[in-house]
Amino acid sequence: MTASMTSFARVESSQDWGTLVWEIRTVNHRYLEPHFRLPDNMREIEPRLRDLLRKNLSRGKVECSLKITRSEGNSQINLNQALLHELNGALEAIGEIVSKAKRADALDILRWPGVLEQAETDIGLIHNDAVDAFENALKQVQESREREGAELKQFIVQRLEGIGKETAVVRKFMPDLLKAQREKITQRLSDAKVEIDQNRLEQELVFLAQKADVEEELDRLETHINEVTRVLNTKGAVGRRLDFLMQELNREANTLGSKAVGVEVTQSAVNLKVLIEQMREQVQNIE
Structure with a gap:
């Protein structure tokens, strides 16, 4: 199934221990490029999250952010008594060695890592909920x-339907255009009263007709149309394949324009390039 690479999702989950909110944003990118913004105590689950992403998404820049709010019943603050005794002993030792050393006040001590302990729910439970x-x-x-x-x-x-119509228009006009070109050249030679070997003239006219013939380009355009249609109905990531096919379609349209021998073909070539460019812009966002 054809999938875009642009999306947004927000999920809020309420639990006994509090609430968590996930926000996921995805935009187009050549490869799968995940970015996570997680609380420090959630870093442990990041490998599991990346594995889930790889199993479900193939391409895109993916930004995932998690916010956790603890309920009041689970936010009780405790003091690490053992660490406080160690800090106090260290301060007393410093005071005996450095007589002018200032004693730390209570707020300074509270800022020391590990002094404050939050009564937490089993972190494994929070990980699973996340x-x-x-x-x-x-x-x-x-x-x-x-x-x-x-x-x-x-x-x-x-x-694609528009491209098919343009190729049909070119096929319709080509026989008349080639005939008109042949008559135009013959008439110019006749008006100039130039004597030329008829066999040589015929060879040159055949050569010019071959140069202006776009039957091969039209056939390839139709082949690419069929292939794009087939790829669109293929399961899995198809964006890169479609991008390649857009390049091939554009190549044939350019060749068609360079061989144009009439205003009708020139206009169709321009229309083809517009249609292909419109598709190419949208294909850039397909996974």
Whole structure:
């Protein structure tokens, strides 16, 4: 299924210990590039989160942020008594050696890492809740990407139909254009009253007709149209393949324009390039 690389999801989960909020934003990128903003005590689950991303997404820049709020019943503050005794002993030792050393006040001591201890729920439980909520957010991201991908697919299909119509127009006009070109050259030679070997003239006219013939380019355009249609209906990541096909379509349109022998073909070549460019811009956002 065609999926976009642009999406956003927000999931809030309330538990006995508090609440957590996941926000996931995804934008187009050549590869899968995840970025996590997690509280320090959640860093342990980051490998699990990255593994979930790799299993569900193939491309895109993905920004994931987690916010945790503890409930009042789980935010009781305790003092690390053992560490306080150690700090006090160290301060007394410093005072005996350095007579003018200032004693630290209570706030300074509270700022010392580890002095304040928060009565915490089992951190493993919070980790599991965070992973579960992340899976829910990731599911929302996928659903959103698939919805937008379906719209992008329809957009591309419409442009493919337009390309098909333009190739049909060129096929319709080419025989008359080649005939008119042949008659124009013959008439100019006749008006100039230039004597020329008829066999040589015929060879040159055939050569010019071959140079102006765009049958091969039209065939390749139709082949690429069929391939784009097939890829759009393929499961998995198809963005890179579609991007390559856009380049091939553009190549054929350029060749068609360079061989144009009439205003009708020139206009069709311009229309083709517009349609292909419109598709190319949208393909950049397909996973």
